[in-house]
Amino acid sequence: MRNTFVDQLCKEAKKNKKIWLLTADLGFSALEPFMRAFPGRYINVGVAEQNMIGIAAGLSLSGYKVFVYSIANFPTLRCLEQIRNDICYHKLDVTVVSVGAGFSYGTQGYTHHGLEDVAVMRCLPHMNLIVPADPLETRAAVSLLCTHNGPAYLRLGKAGEKNLHTKKPPMKWGKAIKVTTGRDVLILASGSLLGEAQKAHDLAKDQGISVAVWSLPFIKPLDKKTITLAMKTFKLIVTLEESQIDGAMGSAIAELIAEQRGTKPLLRRMGVPNTILYNAYEQNDARKKCGLDARSLFIKIRGHPFFSQI
Amino acid sequence: MKHTKQHARNIRIKVLEMIHQARASHIGGCFSIADILAVLYTEILKFNPKKPEWPDRDRLILSKGHAAAALYATLSEFDFFSAKKLETFCKKNSALTGHCNYKVPGVEVSTGSLGHGLSLACGMALAAKAQRRKYRVFVILSDGEMDEGSTMEAALFAPHHKLDNLVTIIDYNKIQSFGLVKTVLNLEPLADKWRAFNWGVQSINGHNHAEIFSALSTLPLKKDRPSVVIANTIKGKGVSYMENSLAWHYRSPDDPLFQQALKELEQS
Ligand SMILES: [Mg+2]
Numbered sequence: 001m002r003n004t005f006v007d008q009l010c011k012e013a014k015k016n017k018k019i020w021l022l023t024a025d026l027g028f029s030a031l032e033p034f035m036r037a038f039p040g041r042y043i044n045v046g047v048a049e050q051n052m053i054g055i056a057a058g059l060s061l062s063g064y065k066v067f068v069y070s071i072a073n074f075p076t077l078r079c080l081e082q083i084r085n086d087i088c089y090h091k092l093d094v095t096v097v098s099v100g101a102g103f104s105y106g107t108q109g110y111t112h113h114g115l116e117d118v119a120v121m122r123c124l125p126h127m128n129l130i131v132p133a134d135p136l137e138t139r140a141a142v143s144l145l146c147t148h149n150g151p152a153y154l155r156l157g158k159a160g161e162k163n164l165h166t167k168k169p170p171m172k173w174g175k176a177i178k179v180t181t182g183r184d185v186l187i188l189a190s191g192s193l194l195g196e197a198q199k200a201h202d203l204a205k206d207q208g209i210s211v212a213v214w215s216l217p218f219i220k221p222l223d224k225k226t227i228t229l230a231m232k233t234f235k236l237i238v239t240l241e242e243s244q245i246d247g248a249m250g251s252a253i254a255e256l257i258a259e260q261r262g263t264k265p266l267l268r269r270m271g272v273p274n275t276i277l278y279n280a281y282e283q284n285d286a287r288k289k290c291g292l293d294a295r296s297l298f299i300k301i302r303g304h305p306f307f308s309q310i
Numbered sequence: 311m312k313h314t315k316q317h318a319r320n321i322r323i324k325v326l327e328m329i330h331q332a333r334a335s336h337i338g339g340c341f342s343i344a345d346i347l348a349v350l351y352t353e354i355l356k357f358n359p360k361k362p363e364w365p366d367r368d369r370l371i372l373s374k375g376h377a378a379a380a381l382y383a384t385l386s387e388f389d390f391f392s393a394k395k396l397e398t399f400c401k402k403n404s405a406l407t408g409h410c411n412y413k414v415p416g417v418e419v420s421t422g423s424l425g426h427g428l429s430l431a432c433g434m435a436l437a438a439k440a441q442r443r444k445y446r447v448f449v450i451l452s453d454g455e456m457d458e459g460s461t462m463e464a465a466l467f468a469p470h471h472k473l474d475n476l477v478t479i480i481d482y483n484k485i486q487s488f489g490l491v492k493t494v495l496n497l498e499p500l501a502d503k504w505r506a507f508n509w510g511v512q513s514i515n516g517h518n519h520a521e522i523f524s525a526l527s528t529l530p531l532k533k534d535r536p537s538v539v540i541a542n543t544i545k546g547k548g549v550s551y552m553e554n555s556l557a558w559h560y561r562s563p564d565d566p567l568f569q570q571a572l573k574e575l576e577q578s
Pocket of ligand 1: 454
C-alpha cells in the first residue's frame with residue numbers, strides 16, 4: 001500500500017502543482033520517487049510531528065494541497081491537537097497519511113501498534129477517514145483525495161500487500177464496496193482484514209451459510225444509506241477491523257443500527273478487545289491472538305443462534 | 311510616531327471596555343502587547359482593511375491567542391470592522407470569541423492553545439518563498455509559550471530553511487499563567503538560546519515605540535535567517551494596579567476599578 005500511495009501521489013503531483021508532501025523523517029525507500037521528482041514540494045521536517053502539521057496548515061492556508069506522512073501513531077495521536085485546531089478548525093486541505101495500520105508493525109511493540117487512531121480521528125469535525133483494504137483501493141483513494149478538498153486521514157497498511165480485489169474496485173467517495181454477495185450474514189470489513197473476511201466467506205459457504213462481504217474504506221463519511229438498507233435484509237452484521245474496538249468503525253455501525261426504527265439485525269463487532277499486546281507478534285499472529293482471523297470470524301458466525309440448526 | 315501612541319492608548323481603552331463588559335480574563339497580556347500591535351499596524355505591516363485576504367498582505371499570527379481582545383481592538387482601530395462589533399466580545403453568537411477566531415476579518419488563524427503559531431508561520435513563510443511573494447509573516451509569542459516543545463520544533467526549522475521572511479516577537483512580560491517565568495520554568499539566557507538556534511536576535515523595550523519601530527524596520531536582523539525580537543514588556547502595562555500582577559491574567563475589573571483604569575489610560 002505504501003509504494004502504491006507514493007506512486008499514485010507522484011502521478012497526481014505531476015498534474016497538480018499545488019501538491020506538497022511533508023514527512024517527519026520517515027519513509028526510507030518509499031518517498032524517494034516523490035523527493036526526486038518534486039524537490040521543491042517535498043520537505044523532511046525532522047522528527048517533529050507537531051511542527052509538521054502546523055507547517056502543513058500554514059502551506060494549505062496559502063493555497064497548497066498538503067500530504068503529511070509518518071508511521072503508526074506519530075502523525076495522529078502525537079500531534080492530535082494540531083490536527084484538531086490547525087487543520088480541522090480551519091477546514092484545510094491537508095491529508096494525514098499513516099503507514100502501519102493495526103499490527104502492521106506487530107513485532108515492534110505497542111508503541112508501534114496503530115490501534116486508537118480510527119476512534120480518535122472519527123470524532124474530529126470536518127475530518128474524512130479512509131482505510132483502504134489493498135493497493136487497488138489505495139490507488140483509488142489517493143486519486144479521490146486529489147479531487148477532494150478538506151481534512152482527511154488516510155490509514156495505510158505496510159509495504160508489499162497483495163491485492164484483495166480481483167479487479168479495480170468501484171471506489172466512490174463515502175461508499176461501501178460490495179465484494180461478495182450473500183443472503184444471511186453481512187461482514188463489513190475495513191482495511192486489509194478484508195482478506196480474512198473473504199476467507200471466512202468461503203468457510204461459511206462450505207457449511208451452507210451465505211455471507212456477503214463488503215469493504216468499508218470510508219469510515220467517515222460513512223455509507224449510511226447502503227448500510228441502512230442492508231439492515232432490512234441481513235440477520236446478522238459483523239464488523240471487522242484492526243483497531244481497538246471502542247469508538248472505531250464497528251461503533252459507527254452500532255450507532256447507526258441503534259438509532260433505526262423497526263426490526264434490526266444483530267450486530268457483532270470484531271476488533272482489538274481494548275487491550276495491549278506486551279509481547280512481539282507478527283501481524284497474522286497478533287490478529288489470531290485478538291480473534292481477528294478468518295477462523296475466529298467463521299466461528300463467531302457459525303455459533304450464532306440463527307445457524308445452530310444448520 | 312505620534313500616531314502610534316494614540317493608537318496604543320485607543321487599543322488599551324477598547325480592550326479595557328471589552329474585558330470589563332464581557333467579564334473576561336487576560337487583560338494583563340493584552341496590555342503588554344498593545345504598543346507592539348500599534349507600531350506594527352501603523353508603521354510596519356502591509357494590509358488593506360477593505361481586502362483582508364489580499365494575497366500580498368503581511369501576515370500576523372497572534373500565537374498567544376488568549377490576548378484576542380487586543381487583536382480585535384487593533385483590527386477595529388485599523389478599520390477592519392466597526393468599534394461597535396467589539397461590544398459583542400464573548401457575547402452570544404459573536405465571532406469575537408475569547409481566543410482568536412479566524413472568522414473575524416483580519417484574523418489570520420485561530421489560536422488559543424499555546425505552541426501552534428510558530429509552526430503555522432513557518433508554513434506561511436515557506437509558501438511565500440515558493441510563490442515568490444514579498445509578504446512577511448509576523449508571529450507574536452508569549453514567554454510562557456516558550457515552554458511548549460512545538461515552539462522549539464519550529465525554532466529549529468525556520469533557520470534551517472532560511473526563512474528570512476519570518477519574524478517572531480516574544481512578549482517577554484516575565485509572568486506566565488501560574489507564576490513568574492523565572493520560578494516556573496526559567497527561560498534565561500533567552501536571547502542566547504535563539505542565537506544558538508541561528509536566529510537574528512534583538513532585545514528591546516516592548517513599550518518604547520521608537521525601539522519597536524527600529525527593530526521591525528531593519529528586517530531581517532541577520533542575513534538569510536528568521537528574526538526574533540525579544541520585547542521586554544510589563545504585564546498589565548498602562549494601568550497602575552495591574553502592572554506586573556499575576557492576578558490580572560485572570561481578573562476582570564469591577565465598575566470602580568474599571569473607572570480608575572479608564573481614567574489612567576485617558577490621561578496617559
Ligand atoms: Mg507572559
